Amino acid sequence: MKHRLFALLAVLSLAAVPLTVLAQDGPEMEEFTSEDGSLTLQYPADWVIEPIPPDLVLPGVMMGNTQETLDSMFGEGENLAEGQVGIAVLLLPLDILPFMEIELAEEFTVEELTQAMADTFAGSDDEEDMEAEATEEPADAEATEEATPSVGEIEVVEVNEDGLEVGYVEVTSEDSDGAIVTYEVAEGVIALVIVGAFPGEYTEEMREQTLAVAGSIQFTGTAEDLMNTFMGGVMGGDTGATLDGDALVSERCTVCHSRERIDNADKDEAGWTATVDRMISNGAELNEEEREAVIAYLVETH
The missing domain is CATH 3.40.1000.10 (Mog1/PsbP, alpha/beta/alpha sandwich)
Structure with a gap:
């Protein structure tokens, strides 16, 4: 795609x-x-x-x-x-x-x-x-x-x-x-x-x-x-500044799941890892650090 x-x-x-x-x-x-x-x-x-x-x-x-x-x-x-x-x-x-x-x-x-x-x-x-x-x-x-x-x-x-x-x-x-x-x-x-x-x-x-x-x-x-x-960063800035899990979910991870659907889900770490990897395969643009930040945020808050 x-x-x-x-x-x-x-x-x-x-x-x-x-x-x-x-x-x-x-x-x-x-x-x-x-x-x-x-x-x-x-x-x-x-x-x-x-x-x-x-x-x-x-x-x-x-x-x-x-x-x-x-x-x-x-x-x-x-x-x-x-x-x-x-x-x-x-x-x-x-x-x-x-x-x-x-x-x-x-x-x-x-x-x-x-x-x-x-x-x-x-x-x-x-x-x-x-x-x-x-x-x-x-x-x-x-x-x-x-x-x-x-x-x-x-x-x-x-x-x-x-x-x-x-x-x-x-x-x-x-x-x-x-x-x-x-x-x-x-x-x-x-x-x-x-x-x-x-x-x-x-x-x-x-x-x-x-x-x-x-x-x-x-x-x-x-x-x-x-x-x-x-990839969503600021030109010339520190890539680490983009590692806000909540913001990354809203900005990058709604290619195949709505934010409402994500927020209503309740999964363990394995479940969220599989979900995030599926998002990436469907077009969510996350590098490895951002992927880990999104998974950590979802596990902690959902």
Whole structure:
């Protein structure tokens, strides 16, 4: 079962994000710095830029040519209007990839990284595909096949004066054209740039714009910082601060049991251990220390 994080990223990467054709010489660039100073990048001077909404637990930024563009990028069921432009820049620690069912060798090339990202964010879940094929009528199956994104040839592109090489691949689907750009921006940290366009509107100018944004990214934080964010901690803080059993139950353990059901249960240590392990297998994101804290809390209070 895919985690909520994976689902949110997949929705973002497959969303139709119409673009405006840029002027030949491109817009003037300005610098963005995150509130904590760990992320800097260049973006078009006349664009609007904001952090990824905090409720999505996705460190990074989104940028667009209007505020309405940003409002639509993560709006449920919304598509951007023709002429709007939007790009998302995400920071992912390598250690989060197993939670997203992404497999990479310990040593990997930029091509292998790009292929893994393309398979994940522009592909489809094999298990879901098999279930769909088993139940669809022929006409529905043909429509599903047509809607499956087409992934182009992976390129390795040098994007700045320092000789930084990134992976670039274009993605085309029934309702959007776009690209994925990715590379390891810091030790154990992946920069993922996702851009989309209304069919037929993804241009060479937009390609160059996207690569320029990707080549300007600088991140001074650590993979551990990002993992703390993903796993419910505070960026740069002590992981031990998250070991509040009551809070962990409310925030992480309601994927398959409601809080009311948990509070009404009365079990011994073995029973709670089995229950918590079942929660984890169903998507509750707990590391070993957090697992032990939750079990101890439930045994003591229930």
